[in-house]
Structure formats: structure tokens, C-alpha cells
Amino acid sequence: xxxxxxxxxxxxxxxxxxxxxxxxxxxxxxxxxxxxxxxxxxxxxxxxxxxxxxxxxxxxxxxxxxxxxxxxxxxxxxxxxxxxxxxxxxxxxxxxxxxxxxxxxxxxxxxxxx
Amino acid sequence: xxxxxxxxxxxxxxxxxxxxxxxxxxxxxxxxxxxxxxxxxxxxxxxxxxxxxxxxxxxxxxxxxxxxxxxxxxxxxxxxxxxxxxxxxxxxxxxxxxxxxxxxxxxxxx
Numbered sequence: 001x002x003x004x005x006x007x008x009x010x011x012x013x014x015x016x017x018x019x020x021x022x023x024x025x026x027x028x029x030x031x032x033x034x035x036x037x038x039x040x041x042x043x044x045x046x047x048x049x050x051x052x053x054x055x056x057x058x059x060x061x062x063x064x065x066x067x068x069x070x071x072x073x074x075x076x077x078x079x080x081x082x083x084x085x086x087x088x089x090x091x092x093x094x095x096x097x098x099x100x101x102x103x104x105x106x107x108x109x110x111x112x113x114x
Numbered sequence: 115x116x117x118x119x120x121x122x123x124x125x126x127x128x129x130x131x132x133x134x135x136x137x138x139x140x141x142x143x144x145x146x147x148x149x150x151x152x153x154x155x156x157x158x159x160x161x162x163x164x165x166x167x168x169x170x171x172x173x174x175x176x177x178x179x180x181x182x183x184x185x186x187x188x189x190x191x192x193x194x195x196x197x198x199x200x201x202x203x204x205x206x207x208x209x210x211x212x213x214x215x216x217x218x219x220x221x222x223x224x
Contacts, residue, residue: 105157
């Protein structure tokens with residue numbers, strides 16, 4: 001069974017640009033959640049999607065958005081990039097239909113903003 | 115004060131030692147997760163538990179709901195156990211959103 005796949009793995013952008021990250025969950029998993037990890041802040045929850053609906057949202061500005069498609073693949077978008085957006089962005093999928101469930105993480109997308 | 119506190123922040127031990135990492139939380143939870151992150155970023159779920167004790171190989175996780183405390187134990191530690199261990203809880207008051215601890219960086223020396 002393939003694991004959670006995140007693309008791209010690494011990317012470099014400049015301030016003001018926008019970026020789209022993709023996450024393909026494990027087959028059969030309908031919940032996808034996104035996290036930002038920075039050295040100073042640790043892991044911070046961005047949002048969680050279940051069956052194409054945003055079920056939970058973290059405390060991030062509106063520049064951060066996401067969506068989920070009918071095949072459960074999810075994308076997150078960050079517009080008007082700032083230097084502080086440089087981070088490792090992780091997604092996780094879960095089989096559980098409840099809000100709790102074992103999480104399976106991708107390897108992450110490492111974004112550098114110059 | 116953070117809702118999920120881990121201790122110690124850093125831990126260095128010799129190969130073979132028995133390791134304990136602690137996690138205390140201050141919110142009502144439906145489940146607690148222990149995860150492992152190796153250098154490079156990948157995170158692996160080790161345990162999800164809501165009561166009692168779970169064991170997988172050399173790893174044991176326990177939780178005391180009344181005391182709002184969980185421990186992760188590693189028996190016969192090995193250098194390959196070196197990683198960051200993270201505790202996270204599904205908070206009932208936050209729509210079960212995961213609340214993360216800051217992590218414990220473990221180094222096992224040969």
C-alpha cells in the first residue's frame with residue numbers, strides 16, 4: 001500500500017509569490033490534515049479536510065488556504081509569501097471518520113522563501 | 115503555559131539504557147498520540163491511545179487519564195532510536211484538533 005505522497009519535496013520561492021503544495025493520502029483515507037513545522041514554533045496545525053469539506057482550521061492568516069478533491073487528494077496554497085513562511089509543510093492522512101484516528105504522515109514539502 | 119508539556123526537552127543516553135519520556139496535558143482529550151521524527155522530517159505514528167498501555171517491540175506507551183499524563187518508554191535503547199519524540203492530543207474543546215507538544219530530542223550513544 002503506497003504511503004502518503006507530498007509534492008514537491010523541496011521548493012524555493014521569493015517574497016510575494018504564491019505556492020501550491022499537493023498531498024495524496026493513503027488509498028481509502030478520507031481525512032487529510034496539514035501542518036507547518038518551523039524550528040522556533042514546532043508543529044502548528046493548519047487545517048483538516050474530510051470528504052472535500054474543511055472540518056478544522058488552525059490559527060493562520062487567510063493567505064493560507066486549502067482544498068480537497070473527490071479522490072481525497074488535497075492541496076494547500078500560500079499566497080503573497082513572506083520570509084516567515086519558510087518551513088516544512090507536512091500532511092497526514094487518516095482512515096478514521098471521527099476527528100481522532102491514527103495519522104500517517106508524508107515526508108513533507110520544504111519551502112524556502114527568499 | 116502550553117496545553118501539552120513534554121519532558122525532558124533533550125535526553126542523551128548510552129546504548130542499552132531504559133528511556134522514559136513524559137507528556138502532561140491540561141485539556142480534556144479523546145486520544146493521545148506518540149510520534150517519532152527522524153532528521154530529514156518524516157514523522158511516524160508510534161501509538162495512539164486513550165487508556166491503559168500499549169506495547170510495540172521495545173516501545174511501551176502508558177496513559178493515566180485521571181492524572182492527565184502519559185509516558186513513552188524505550189527498553190534496550192539503540193542508536194537508531196535517536197530521533198525527536200512528539201506527544202500530541204486530540205483536544206475535546208478544540209473540535210478534537212491535535213495539540214502538539216514541543217518534542218523531546220533523544221540521542222542514544224553507542
